[in-house]
Amino acid sequence: MDGLAEMLLRHRRLVAPSLLATVPAPEPAGPEPRGWRRRKVTTAPEVSDGLVALEADLLVLGYLLSAPLRRRLGELTGTELANAGRHLLQAVLAELGGYVDHVPLFRNFPASIPADTFEFYVRRVFTLLVQQPEQPCVLCGKTGTVHPVAPCAHLVCDACWDGADFSACPICHRRVDPDDPFLRPSDAPASGAGREWRPERTTLLWLCDDPAESARDLLQTLLARQTPLRREDRAAVATLVEGFWPRSAGWLPDRIPVRETRATVLAAALRHGAPEDLLDRHADSAVDVLRLLYALMDGDAGLRERPARRSSLSRPVRRALLARLDRMAVPYLVEDLHRHSEAWKHMAEVLHPFEQYRRHPDAALAFAALRGTRLDTGTPFARALLERAAEHPGVLRFDGVRLRPITFAASVETALRDGDHARALELLTRRPGELVRRVVQLARNTPAGHLAEAVAGAAPKASPGVLIAALGQLRTPPGGTRMFLPRGGSARIWAEPDTRRPIPADAVASVSSALTAEMLRRAAALPAVEVAVLDEALADLLAPTAERSASSALVRLPRGSVQPIPAGERIRLFLHWAEPAEQRVDLDLSVALFDERWRFTGLCDYTSLRLGGTAAVHSGDLTSAPEPLGASEFVDLDVRALRALGGRYAVPVVFSFNDVPFDQLVRGFAGFMDAPDGLFDPLAVRQRFDLAGPAKILLPLVADLWSRTMRWADLNLSAAGAFHNMDGNHEQLARLGAALEDAFGLGDRVTLWEVSCWHAAARAPVVVVRHRDGTTSRYLRGPAEGMGDFAGRLTALTVPDDSRETLGGAGFAGAVEGDLELADGAQVYALHPRDLDPARVHMLGATDLVGQLSPTPPSGTA
Structure with a gap:
């Protein structure tokens, strides 16, 4: 529990x-005696x-x-x-992040940080190479002061190295035995000692009377989402299904929209012997079965990373999966297997598809085409498969030795390569989601009217994430930077100049209109409300289209969103981790500084503990983090001083120096706070996010010191090319930071403001907008005004009706701050919920706000 x-x-x-x-x-009371009156509980x-x-x-x-x-x-x-x-x-x-003790290398940080990092390094190396036991100290010449510390056994002089300040070995920076005589009690002030602090925001804690009911509600909310879940959400789904099985089987909907979520549910259910109809209902493609196989092997159901080890399956599970594949249409089965050919070849060794080829002939046929199995031997196996293949002439062809697939994707690519865009459009209309995904590619060579008509027909069957992504791509003109974020959690990110020719304006207008009309149509199908309240500041938050690799964070921000950094002049970054018992883990917190043209200005990390005196100060490099203490590192940033050094962009990065992935940590998190009174003050924390997944490098954000804002990046970087420190890789980091600003800052992506406007325009005749300066405006939908026109007027904030409306009693709200008076049962998205009571209102996450605009009836993620 x-x-x-x-x-x-x-x-x-x-x-x-x-x-x-x-x-x-x-404890419930027993039966009450006749005439007895319950007294008030005191x-x-x-x-x-x-x-x-x-x-x-x-x-x-x-x-x-x-x-x-x-x-x-x-x-x-x-x-x-x-x-x-x-x-x-x-x-x-x-x-x-305040549930652990935060003890940096220098316990009196920032006061005791050496002014010269190079001199500090030379003293350490000189001691390591020259210091001898039972000899005078090579640094100060004193005798009787040199002793080994445990467990690293480095010879440390008590006179040269202050045991009241150091929390680890001064030479190697690994944690030492807490009982080692070198360590002495520190006089450093306790975190937040004596501080008078008024919280910036308050959050209401509510009562859960029935854990099972709350678990069911949470599970159904997660399963209804139309965009891929975060890692923590997928773990929650598995926990809820398994923890409440078999009762949780009755909580499952008839259809789970997101395929990765389906795999997570099925894996949890199959471990408890789920019935076959559950597999039929929630695995309708071969890719679904592959996701399930990955989930059963504790791998990534998003297919970004192979399972760490391929485990065997029980015979009943293996037969059930092959039977499910055999019941699928052969054209789709063949294509799905080739879409992930290497993964399926890997899994074929577990499934043994040829073992029961007469019982599962279509599954055997598809795997024979995938693996290029020779069928020229005249064996019963070859004859059976060739007879089966003859029934699907448009899907498979026999070249005399092997079966060759004719896939849908290959047909589309052939049409595009040959310049037959009409043929490509005709093919893609058969698969609505694929058509919408390729709409930008088609828009440059297809008549606007034909494309808009095809998109209008496909859009009702596509997921809201696909529609939103396509709309943002259409409206973003070329000329900036194209940024490619691979699905792999630690794959290399690629950026290049966008040299594509512009999309014709009529195509942008007509297709965008078709996509927006579909979103408004879906919003209009939701329950109507009398009044909606919107916060203009939602324009800083991008609408999420997928959150597969998003970090678990105190404040959940969609990637690319912009928010203010703490208002004070000093900001403290923090990092904490603990290593497993048999594995040393050395993480590093670093900050690189760049000017307005992304030229490197300075660095604060383990190689340079101070930048510009006190402009940036590092707490020291800890190189191990054994339990129970773990390790913590801090970097203090003085905004005014960094700007005086010519800096505009500050880019923090967390590195795994010795290449241990974050998911092997016992615990790991980082974040930032206002300058605290003491070392670590939970009251001052403004953001905290987990270190998780197979990545070894995390770039969480890019801070703009001029505008005092930060763009949430949440990017896991590849460790290829020895990208383990800032000093040798700041040029690569500058390119990445500039690409982030271009990709998210110069485009016209869909924001939560626009999504909220779709909701409000379609559902409410009265919309109240709270502006950034605190003023309000009221918008009334005219008797003859269409939803599209009203939504356009709202989104552009043009022609308000008046400014007299209050913010109370709304049935729908989208806001950054949850300091609103809402009607009972109101639906509300608030980045910071404050004192909103979930017992009175229905709280929405960003993904819920988007997910409500899903196809009706659900048709799955296209």
């Missing part, structure tokens, strides 16, 4: 359901005092108890309240 608790906390973003799942409700003084103290501790961290939650806590005994309060505070601190 504790695992469920933590998961509900992370996914609800509003802490309390997790902890109350572990707190026992008061709270014992010690419980009342403890509750007040708990509320105060939570308020300091920015959290409030809802009324039902407070009542439930007040019904506990003193011991139960203490236990619940402790777990609740730990859970809140975990969200902020």
Whole structure:
């Protein structure tokens, strides 16, 4: 139940359901005697005092108890309240990164950081090479002060190296035995000691009476999403299905839109002997079966990385999967196998498709074509497959030795290569999702009217993520930078100048109109509301189209979005990790500084602990992180001083110096905060994100010091080419940072503001807009005004009707800050929910806001 608790906390973003799942409700009373009247329950003084103290501790961290939650806590005994309060505070601190001790190399950071990193390095090397046991110190000449430290056994002089400041070996920077005499108590102030802090925002904690009901609601919400889930969400799906099986089987919908999510569900269900009809219902293509195989082997259902090891399958599972493949249409089966040919060849050794070729002839036929199996031997096996292949002349051809596939993709590519765009369009109309994905490619060579008509026919069957991506690509003119983000979690990112010729204006207008009309049509099918409230600042947040590789974060930002950095002059970046018992892990937190033209200006990392005196200060390079302490590194940034050095862009990067992937860490996270009072202050944390997945390098953001904003990048970089430090790779980093700004800053991508405007224009006759300066405007849909015209007026913020409307009583809202008065049951997206109560309103994530615009009835992700 504790695992469920933590998961509900992370996914609800509003802490309390997790902890109350572990707190026992008061024991139910027995039958009440006739004429007996229940007395009002009173709270014992010690419980009342403890509750007040708990509320105060939570308020300091920015959290409030809802009324039902407070009542439930007040019904506990003193011991139960203490236990619940402790777990609740730990859970809140975990969200902020404050549940561990943060001890950097220099405990008196930033005051004790050496002014000259090179001199510090020379002293370490000189000591390592020359220092001898039972001899005077080679640095200071004192005798009796040199001792080995455990476990690295380096000879350290107590007079030259301050054991009250260092938390690790001064020579190799690895953690030492906590009981080693070299380490002495530090006088460094405790984190946040004596600080008076008023939280910037508050979040309401709510009561979860029934964990199973909350689990069902969360599972159904995740399964209904139309875009690929984050890693943490996929893990939650598996936990919920397995943790509540077989009851969870009844919670599954008839159709799960996202194929990766289907694979996660099926893998969890098959481990418990799920019925065959579940496989038929949720695996309707060979790619679905491949995803399932990856999930069964603890691999990536998104097919970005092969499973770490290929495990065998039980005979019933193997037969069930082959039977499912055999029931699929041969043209699609053959094509799907060739789409992921290497992966299927790898998995064929587990499935043994030829073992039962008479029972599963179509599956055997498809694998024979995939593997190029020789069929010229005249054996019963060859005769059976050739007879079967003869039934599909347009799909397979026999060259006398092997079967060769004729795939749909090859036909489309041939038509495009030959310049027969009419033929390509005719083929693509058979597959709506593929047509919408290729719309930019087609728009340059296809008459606008024909293409718009085809897109209008295909759009109702495509997922909202595909429509949004196509709309953004259409509206972004060439001339900037094209950036390719491979699906692999640690694959190389590619960027190049966009030299394509422009798309004709009439094609952009007509196809964009068809895509927008489809989104408005879907929005109009949702429940109508009287008033909608929108926040203009949503224009800084991009609409998510996929979140497969997105990091788990305190504030969930879609990649490419822009948000303000902390308002103070000093910002502190932090990194914490802990290594497994048998594996040393050396992570590094680094920051590179560039000017407005992306020319390298300076560096703050383990090779340069100070930049410009105090403009940037690094806490020191820890090279190991054994449990329970782990390791922490910090970098302090002085915004004004960095700008004085000619810097505009600050780019932080987390490296795994010794090539250990993040997913092998016991724990790992990073983030940034306002300059704290003390070393680490949870109250000051503004963003915290996990280090996860197979990546070894993470670029979380690009900070623009001129505009005091940061663009959320969340990019896992390839470690190829020895990209393990900033000094030798700042040119590559500059190209990447500039490409990010071009790709996300110069384009006309769909934002959450535009998505919210689609919702509002189609569902509400009255829309109130809160502007960036705090003023409001009211928009009224005219009697003869179409949805498209109203949405266009809203999106462009032109011609408001008046500015008298208040922000209360709305049935739909999209905002950055959740400080709104809404009607009961209102649907609301808020980046920062504040004190919105999920018991009163229906909270939406960014993916939910987009996912509501899914095809009806669902047709899957195209």
